Amino acid sequence: MIRTIRVLLIGLGNLGRRFCDLLVEKEPYIEARYGLRLLLVGAADSRGLAYDPHGLDPARVSAIKQAGGTVADYPKAGQARSAVELITRAEADLLCEASPVNLRQGAEPGLTHIRTALRRGMHVVTPNKGPLVLAYQELHALAAEQGVQLRFDGTVAGGLPALYIGQRDLRGAVVRRIEAVPNLVTGYILELLADGLPWEEAVERARSEGVLEADPSFDLDGWDAAAKLIILVNAVMDLPVRLEDVERTGITGVSGAEVLAARREGQVYKLVTTAERRADGGVNLRVAPTPLPADHFLAHLGRKQMGVVYHTDIYGTVMAAIDEPTPLPSAATMLRDIMDIFCCQEPANSNK
Numbered sequence: 001m002i003r004t005i006r007v008l009l010i011g012l013g014n015l016g017r018r019f020c021d022l023l024v025e026k027e028p029y030i031e032a033r034y035g036l037r038l039l040l041v042g043a044a045d046s047r048g049l050a051y052d053p054h055g056l057d058p059a060r061v062s063a064i065k066q067a068g069g070t071v072a073d074y075p076k077a078g079q080a081r082s083a084v085e086l087i088t089r090a091e092a093d094l095l096c097e098a099s100p101v102n103l104r105q106g107a108e109p110g111l112t113h114i115r116t117a118l119r120r121g122m123h124v125v126t127p128n129k130g131p132l133v134l135a136y137q138e139l140h141a142l143a144a145e146q147g148v149q150l151r152f153d154g155t156v157a158g159g160l161p162a163l164y165i166g167q168r169d170l171r172g173a174v175v176r177r178i179e180a181v182p183n184l185v186t187g188y189i190l191e192l193l194a195d196g197l198p199w200e201e202a203v204e205r206a207r208s209e210g211v212l213e214a215d216p217s218f219d220l221d222g223w224d225a226a227a228k229l230i231i232l233v234n235a236v237m238d239l240p241v242r243l244e245d246v247e248r249t250g251i252t253g254v255s256g257a258e259v260l261a262a263r264r265e266g267q268v269y270k271l272v273t274t275a276e277r278r279a280d281g282g283v284n285l286r287v288a289p290t291p292l293p294a295d296h297f298l299a300h301l302g303r304k305q306m307g308v309v310y311h312t313d314i315y316g317t318v319m320a321a322i323d324e325p326t327p328l329p330s331a332a333t334m335l336r337d338i339m340d341i342f343c344c345q346e347p348a349n350s351n352k
């Protein structure tokens with residue numbers, strides 16, 4: 001018996017387009033191994049949408065986007081209307097939300113997309129941090145009320161299953177301290193500085209390789225790392241923290257000379273995020289460029305690697321890292337989340 005899951009996909013950029021490619025590549029395996037057929041019934045970008053209840057061709061959607069077009073031009077199914085209209089009207093089981101992150105204007109458009117889908121009884125998977133950072137509790141309450149699941153594995157450290165490890169695999173433990181390098185581009189720039197590149201050249205290299213956000217301050221000033229820390233602490237430590245709770249310093253003040261001097265003393269600079277439980281039940285949250293001793297797990301991370309360390313009361317210290325030279329693993333987190341929703345028996349929005 002093959003079960004069909006009707007999928008809407010909003011955002012067809014680096015991740016959304018690659019997710020379409022994954023739907024094509026993985027279709028036979030997912031059907032054979034899990035008995036699931038993922039049917040892309042709707043897709044939207046900033047200029048329009050395409051909807052066909054019998055299914056769009058994900059390869060065609062991907063080709064349109066690779067050619068720089070809009071899905072509104074999809075033959076017969078394309079329309080110059082908004083993603084919200086698609087989510088409001090389409091018959092679907094699940095929304096994949098991969099629109100741009102936006103911490104400044106109320107996490108829009110992602111927050112409205114996710115709220116609308118949850119209210120309509122759709123499961124939601126998203127790598128978009130904004131809605132989770134600004135409305136974590138609200139969205140989880142809404143999902144629980146509607147009896148659907150909200151998954152967001154791709155919001156922290158790309159394709160690294162940092163949230164799965166923290167929420168699922170550390171069950172029964174109290175996580176006392178989290179240390180992470182969840183932002184790829186700052187680690188990359190610090191490595192380039194250690195190679196002796198001047199700051200401007202290092203930033204330009206990151207920009208030309210497409211790993212820097214359109215607004216560079218989002219990465220360089222530590223906002224991205226802080227946002228990921230907020231999601232980690234809400235999800236893994238079960239503490240309702242907010243962005244303004246983070247003591248945040250980015251890497252813009254770090255000079256090449258400092259990075260090189262640290263190297264000579266056997267230390268490695270990383271933009272480290274830390275959450276430390278306090279005895280009073282609170283938590284100290286920090287994002288800061290930190291010279292790590294060479295034997296620290298996070299000091300071993302390579303140029304395009306991210307990692308997390310969980311210090312627990314009963315499982316010891318658990319460490320994980322990912323090498324992510326392309327956005328494919330981040331796109332694949334949407335697949336992982338979907339598989340987990342439909343192949344798992346357990347309630348997913350719980351870390352208890």
Ligand SMILES: NC(=O)c1ccc[n+]([C@@H]2O[C@H](COP(=O)([O-])OP(=O)(O)OC[C@H]3O[C@@H](n4cnc5c(N)ncnc54)[C@H](OP(=O)(O)O)[C@@H]3O)[C@@H](O)[C@H]2O)c1
Pocket residue numbers: 010011012013014015016044045046047070083098099100101109127128129154155158326327330
């Ligand atoms: N890139 C990564 O490695 C990575 C890793 C983890 C998480 N993420 C997160 O995943 C999300 C997507 O990232 P990305 O790199 O794929 O971004 P991207 O390349 O900038 O693509 C964003 C997509 O969203 C569409 N879009 C913009 N405004 C929209 C609106 N109002 N309605 C519908 N669609 C809209 C864009 O449309 P057009 O095509 O018309 O411009 C584009 O297709 C972001 O939230 C990001 O933070 C990314």
